[in-house]
Amino acid sequence: MSQLALDRLKATFGDAILETHSDFGDETAVVRPESWLAICRFLRQDPALQFDMMSDLCGVDYPDRVPRMEVVAHLYSLSRRHRIRVKTRIGDAELGTCELDSVTSVWRTADWLERETYDMSGVLFRGHPDLRRILMYPEFVGHPLRKDYPAQKAQPLLEYRTEEEAGLTLEKQAPFGPDEGMSFGRRTFTRSEEN
Amino acid sequence: MEPIDLDLEESELELPAEPMRLNMGPSHPAMHGTVRMVIELSGETIDKVDVQIGYLHRGFEKMCERGTWAQVFPYADRLNYVSPMLNNVGYALAVEKLCNISVPDRCQWYRMGLGELARISDHLTCTGAMAMELGAFTPFLWFIKARDMIWDILEEETGARLTHSFGRIGGMAAPPTPKFKEMVRASLKKVLGILEEGEKMLLKNRIFIDRLEKVGVISQEDAISLGWTGPCLRATGVSYDVRKAHPYLKYDEVEFEVPVGQRGDTMDRFLVRLAEIRQSALILEQVCQRMADDGPVNVDDPRVMMPPKDQVYNTIEATIQHFKLVMEGAKIPKGEVYSYTEGGNGELGFYLVSDGSGTPYRVRIRPPCFSVVGGVAQLIQGGMLSDVVPIFGSVNMIGGECDH
Numbered sequence: 328m329s330q331l332a333l334d335r336l337k338a339t340f341g342d343a344i345l346e347t348h349s350d351f352g353d354e355t356a357v358v359r360p361e362s363w364l365a366i367c368r369f370l371r372q373d374p375a376l377q378f379d380m381m382s383d384l385c386g387v388d389y390p391d392r393v394p395r396m397e398v399v400a401h402l403y404s405l406s407r408r409h410r411i412r413v414k415t416r417i418g419d420a421e422l423g424t425c426e427l428d429s430v431t432s433v434w435r436t437a438d439w440l441e442r443e444t445y446d447m448s449g450v451l452f453r454g455h456p457d458l459r460r461i462l463m464y465p466e467f468v469g470h471p472l473r474k475d476y477p478a479q480k481a482q483p484l485l486e487y488r489t490e491e492e493a494g495l496t497l498e499k500q501a502p503f504g505p506d507e508g509m510s511f512g513r514r515t516f517t518r519s520e521e522n
Numbered sequence: 523m524e525p526i527d528l529d530l531e532e533s534e535l536e537l538p539a540e541p542m543r544l545n546m547g548p549s550h551p552a553m554h555g556t557v558r559m560v561i562e563l564s565g566e567t568i569d570k571v572d573v574q575i576g577y578l579h580r581g582f583e584k585m586c587e588r589g590t591w592a593q594v595f596p597y598a599d600r601l602n603y604v605s606p607m608l609n610n611v612g613y614a615l616a617v618e619k620l621c622n623i624s625v626p627d628r629c630q631w632y633r634m635g636l637g638e639l640a641r642i643s644d645h646l647t648c649t650g651a652m653a654m655e656l657g658a659f660t661p662f663l664w665f666i667k668a669r670d671m672i673w674d675i676l677e678e679e680t681g682a683r684l685t686h687s688f689g690r691i692g693g694m695a696a697p698p699t700p701k702f703k704e705m706v707r708a709s710l711k712k713v714l715g716i717l718e719e720g721e722k723m724l725l726k727n728r729i730f731i732d733r734l735e736k737v738g739v740i741s742q743e744d745a746i747s748l749g750w751t752g753p754c755l756r757a758t759g760v761s762y763d764v765r766k767a768h769p770y771l772k773y774d775e776v777e778f779e780v781p782v783g784q785r786g787d788t789m790d791r792f793l794v795r796l797a798e799i800r801q802s803a804l805i806l807e808q809v810c811q812r813m814a815d816d817g818p819v820n821v822d823d824p825r826v827m828m829p830p831k832d833q834v835y836n837t838i839e840a841t842i843q844h845f846k847l848v849m850e851g852a853k854i855p856k857g858e859v860y861s862y863t864e865g866g867n868g869e870l871g872f873y874l875v876s877d878g879s880g881t882p883y884r885v886r887i888r889p890p891c892f893s894v895v896g897g898v899a900q901l902i903q904g905g906m907l908s909d910v911v912p913i914f915g916s917v918n919m920i921g922g923e924c925d926h
Contacts, residue, residue: 351619351859379746382862383871383888399873401860401888405746405762412860436749439896447583462576462925471584478584 329354329409332376340366355412360394363415364428370402370411371433378402378411381430384440386448388474394418396425398450422449422473429455447472541569544907548577552655552911555921557895563907571902575895578921586885590851591617592691594885599685601887601923604647605640605866607676609923610689615770616861616872617691620854625693625821630771631813632698635706636679636688637771638802638809642713643672644866644918645753645795645802652792652915653724656733664720668713675705691852692827693820703810710803717799734789738901738913741786748900749893752868753794754917758786764864776808791916826852851880867891867918889923 333347333354343362348355358366370378383401394416403410418425429452430437441452442461449470452458460467466485469476547558556577562570582601586594598613599606611633618625625633650665673683679699680686688695724730740750742758755762763780765773781797783790820827824843833840856878862871871888894917901913 350857351622353858353860355858380749382749382869383860383873383886385873385886387875387884387886399886401871401873405760408767410860434749435744435747436893436896439892440749443892460576461574462579464576471581476584478581478588 329411332356332370332378332409332411335373335376336366336370339369353412354410355414357414357416360415360417360427363398364430364433366413367400367430367433370413375407376404377406378404380405381434381436381440382410384437384444386444386450386472388448388472390420390474392416393420395420395422396448396450398427398444398448400430417450425449426451426453428453429458431455446470449473546910548574554651554655554914554917555919555924557914557919557921557924559902559910561902561907561910566907568902568905568907568910571899573895573899573902575892575921576925578925580922580926582887582926583885586882588881590880591854591882592847592851594882595689596685596687598689599687601889602644602866602870602891602920603684603922604920605644606684606686607636607640607680607688608644608863608865608870610686611637611771612861612863612865612870613872614689614691615863616859616874617854619861620857620859620874620876621691621823621826622855623692623821623823623826626818627772628697628814628817629693629819629821631809632694632819633689634771634773634776635698635702635806635809635813636676638805639672639675639706641866642799642802643669643676645799646672646713646717648866648915648918649792649795650720652912652918653720653730655911655915656730658724658727658730661720661723664716664723668716668720671709671713675702675709678702678705690820690827692823697819698813703813706806706810710806714800714803717796721796731789733908733912734787734792734916736785736787736789737905737909738788738916739786740897740901744897744900745786748897750868750897751893752865752890753798754791754894755868756780757783757790757794759784764862764869768862770863772812773805775812776805778802778805788912788916853878853880854882862888865890867894867920867923870923887923887926889920889926891917891919891924895919895924 333356336356337344340362343359345357345359370376380403381400382403385399387397387399389395389397396418397414397416400413402413417427427450429441431441439461441455442458444450445452445458446460446462447470467482542563544561544563545558546561547553548556558574560572561568582597585597594613595610598609601609646665646669650662654662676686677683679702680688740758742760745755745758751762759782761780761782766780778801781794781801783794828847829840829843834844854876856876858875860871860873862869868890870890873886874882875884877883898914898917902910
């Protein structure tokens with residue numbers, strides 16, 4: 328279906344395309360992380376390919392491999408009606424550095440998808456405008472979809488903190504203070520308190 | 523009469539000019555799901571908004587890595603809990619693509635029939651709830667009445683109203699009941715009648731129309747770049763429906779149209795959903811005509827299918843097979859696959875990685891709402907606070923799938 332895309336990629340980028348396959352009818356290209364942004368931009372802009380929609384982006388952790396983390400993007404072209412899967416492998420055995428260029432400038436949906444990949448797999452996207460957790464809360468430690476994150480691990484409950492204490496504005500926080508939300512605990516203002 | 527604020531200073535009379543921070547959600551009666559919006563208001567106009575999801579995160583993908591392939595079905599149900607059958611079938615198709623099996627014709631028709639029923643219930647809920655959030659409570663009750671008729675069919679077929687867990691790798695949990703077609707035909711008539719009544723109440727209501735028209739407009743380019751699919755994308759005029767563009771099951775053998783909007787506003791999203799209900803009804807009629815009354819539903823493949831119960835109790839081979847399928851799970855061939863179907867809100871994708879064992883190595887879901895909700899901030903910014911409710915109602919955020 329998108330053999331054309333694989334051919335064009337190989338012709339244009341040569342060595343940067345590490346391997347390709349078409350298992351189960353899904354055309355896949357594994358690319359060098361250094362060329363990630365350039366390849367994504369090419370796939371989006373090439374008139375014969377026009378992958379104008381990023382369907383999905385996720386990280387897959389292979390703890391036995393080096394590079395350990397695989398970042399997988401699924402692209403779709405609405406005008407050409409074809410698909411491709413682009414993968415890249417990054418990170419050392421301990422995932423001390425696990426960085427990749429952000430493609431938010433190519434597809435706007437990459438904004439949230441990269442935030443999710445960062446949150447769940449711990450991939451740092453260079454150049455992302457607002458890289459913070461999206462599904463978990465800021466104090467969450469670790470990245471749950473890494474294979475070495477124990478599935479049954481519990482993290483401590485958080486104390487309520489104000490926006491100033493958290494040092495973060497517009498961030499996820501407990502919606503009510505301890506004295507809010509319940510009628511018996513609601514703060515009642517008196518004249519003297521106001522003055 | 524004396525003004526009451528006579529003794530106040532002039533400066534005290536001025537309204538505060540700095541922007542106001544408003545927290546909408548995570549549990550707000552006019553919001554469609556558990557989502558929080560931090561809104562910065564100047565007056566009634568929204569300057570800045572931050573949409574925060576994740577309040578319904580349950581670690582779906584992590585949970586899937588702990589059980590067998592078949593044990594994902596109940597989790598898949600709980601992704602989009604308004605149309606669970608579509609998720610079930612979507613996941614089943616993904617695993618079947620990995621195993622390279624194709625289910626018998628009768629099962630394909632059956633899956634389509636149940637899927638379209640689920641789609642109708644999804645759209646009825648979305649449009650009904652959106653109307654209710656705008657104050658039109660009666661149409662909501664009308665639509666829920668119609669949805670209940672559909673749920674009655676699904677209950678008769680699957681045994682559960684909401685979380686069916688009815689899909690299986692290589693088939694369905696049970697064949698269609700003898701009354702299936704009769705029930706579908708009888709209910710469809712009633713559902714379409716109710717739909718028309720409910721629609722009349724809304725589309726002749728000036729207030730309702732004024733609150734939807736030209737509100738939350740998005741251009742085609744923006745919608746595509748934001749990864750929108752489903753009714754929200756089609757409302758902008760892009761005719762992309764997975765069922766038409768890349769037919770799966772028997773969608774290439776039925777006749778139906780893909781309704782599209784023109785302006786991409788809230789009204790178009792509302793109308794596209796209503797039109798899709800009618801198209802789903804058309805498909806259902808064809809399913810009733812074409813689905814065979816007898817024949818196998820499940821694929822005859824001992825790798826993935828459970829043997830019949832009487833054989834499990836009476837033959838040693840079937841006992842062993844049953845034991846291995848339950849304890850170790852079906853061994854799915856090594857590889858990776860991305861399978862996509864049209865869910866209630868758009869393209870529902872599953873990216874599966876198998877290491878050849880009975881447990882999924884990685885299950886990644888591509889929930890249609892996630893991208894759509896990612897674009898909501900753009901629709902809301904610059905608009906009025908009261909427009910948040912219809913806009914958010916029309917994108918139909920389902921917390922379960924959006925938050926994984």
